[in-house]
Amino acid sequence: MPTSQPVLRYKQPEKRYDVIVIGAGLHGLAAAYNLARYHRVGRIAVLERRYIGFGGSGRNTEMIRANKRAHETLPFYKESLEMWDGLSAELEWNLMVQKKGLIALAHSDGELAVMRMLSDSQRRAGIKIDMLGPEEVKKMVPSLDVSDKPALPVAGAQFHPEGGTVHHDAALWGYAKAASRCGVDICAGVEVTGFYVEGGKVNGVRTNVGNIAAGKVHVAVGGYSSEIARMLGVKYPVVTIPMQVMTTEVMAPFLDYYVASPRLHWYTQQTLKGDLILGGQLDPWQSWNSSTTWQECSERVAFILEYFPDLAHARVVRSWSGLCDCTGDSAPVMGPSGIDGLSLDIAWGYYGFKSTPACGKYAAEYIATGKVPEKIRHFGLDRFYNRQRVREIII
Amino acid sequence: MPFLIDCPNCGRRSPYEFKFGGECKRAPDPGADVKAWCDYLYLYENMSGVQDEWWYHTMGCRSWLKIRRNTVTHEIIEE
Numbered sequence: 001m002p003t004s005q006p007v008l009r010y011k012q013p014e015k016r017y018d019v020i021v022i023g024a025g026l027h028g029l030a031a032a033y034n035l036a037r038y039h040r041v042g043r044i045a046v047l048e049r050r051y052i053g054f055g056g057s058g059r060n061t062e063m064i065r066a067n068k069r070a071h072e073t074l075p076f077y078k079e080s081l082e083m084w085d086g087l088s089a090e091l092e093w094n095l096m097v098q099k100k101g102l103i104a105l106a107h108s109d110g111e112l113a114v115m116r117m118l119s120d121s122q123r124r125a126g127i128k129i130d131m132l133g134p135e136e137v138k139k140m141v142p143s144l145d146v147s148d149k150p151a152l153p154v155a156g157a158q159f160h161p162e163g164g165t166v167h168h169d170a171a172l173w174g175y176a177k178a179a180s181r182c183g184v185d186i187c188a189g190v191e192v193t194g195f196y197v198e199g200g201k202v203n204g205v206r207t208n209v210g211n212i213a214a215g216k217v218h219v220a221v222g223g224y225s226s227e228i229a230r231m232l233g234v235k236y237p238v239v240t241i242p243m244q245v246m247t248t249e250v251m252a253p254f255l256d257y258y259v260a261s262p263r264l265h266w267y268t269q270q271t272l273k274g275d276l277i278l279g280g281q282l283d284p285w286q287s288w289n290s291s292t293t294w295q296e297c298s299e300r301v302a303f304i305l306e307y308f309p310d311l312a313h314a315r316v317v318r319s320w321s322g323l324c325d326c327t328g329d330s331a332p333v334m335g336p337s338g339i340d341g342l343s344l345d346i347a348w349g350y351y352g353f354k355s356t357p358a359c360g361k362y363a364a365e366y367i368a369t370g371k372v373p374e375k376i377r378h379f380g381l382d383r384f385y386n387r388q389r390v391r392e393i394i395i
Numbered sequence: 396m397p398f399l400i401d402c403p404n405c406g407r408r409s410p411y412e413f414k415f416g417g418e419c420k421r422a423p424d425p426g427a428d429v430k431a432w433c434d435y436l437y438l439y440e441n442m443s444g445v446q447d448e449w450w451y452h453t454m455g456c457r458s459w460l461k462i463r464r465n466t467v468t469h470e471i472i473e474e
Binding site: 224227230238239240284286287294325328 | 396397410411414415417418429430433434437438439440441442443448466467468469
């Protein structure tokens, strides 16, 4: 509903809080909202050094899905995918959740075999998944070239009917508004520059507007987690790599599904507005520079044109990239940090957006109770020391 | 191209000719405990600024180079 009132007001931070969340992206706001709504933890502040959604929350490709591999983590992704359904009503904000279905193309028998294996794991976890032949794919996506003209023809596909899209800005503002309404102070322009840690316990943070005391601090800074690590004098198992995304001009509706090729690292979808979102390959080297790289973008476009030759006339109107903090096992780091009172929600690299609702729920549960919830038990930092790394695929 | 890498054998070349080998780390002593080795294997400084890193010239002389690069600005710092 249009309104003349702003949906939220930024606040100046007070001198003392019970919980401080660093980072006003989707994960930080979701954690703060869940804490304020479902747990009694007192005063909560979200500190953001730029503006809300500056990082990955505003730079993703809006995809939601649960077609992962590792059996330890599939229930978590499944729950997150289901949570999007009720979220618009809960946040009283239309998130434009559209479970249009995700088609992942295979280009060889070997890839089809891998997809069948993935499908079995996913079905076992209760996720709906189907295998399709090239003709079935053609019926669903008439504009797709399934002939043997492309260098790597379509050999088949995996169909994930519950995958789809959510408008990322809507999700961001929905969470920000709901958190604000629950009494969370959202403070933009407040940069954390250090931590007060005494006897292995966190006491507060140092910021550009003065010191703020807090017994609990939650780190949800997305791709910038290693900067937090340096303030604490530790290292995290992440490398920061940018991912490239582009969008075309608005076209008449022609693409009903999210279509991806895991092999050639491209995916595309037509948004409700009509533009195509094209992505997305990680740059081949570590970088903290979020400018567009020509090589990655032009390769994506060339691959997509092989399979959608009718798009040759379409013009790319915008491109952007976001920083992904990637772990070696493609799973995130959540839970204890080794410092009392300091909790982590980092390393979400490639799939932080789709996990937002469940992350908010379980991060809040961990902060409030101090016990690691069962569903994020496998995401701990300790997995790197006791041979419990998650056996995940890269995307 | 975001930057060029000065290969001592081949001259200034596109970074797409190279394979990125990650930041330079110091290996622990052979007798170090498992924790030290896990730290070495899995943890990264992940510097937002100047760092020393390995690059392998896959499409050139096939040798490993140590490059000092600013990961924010992509500036190569010559020694």
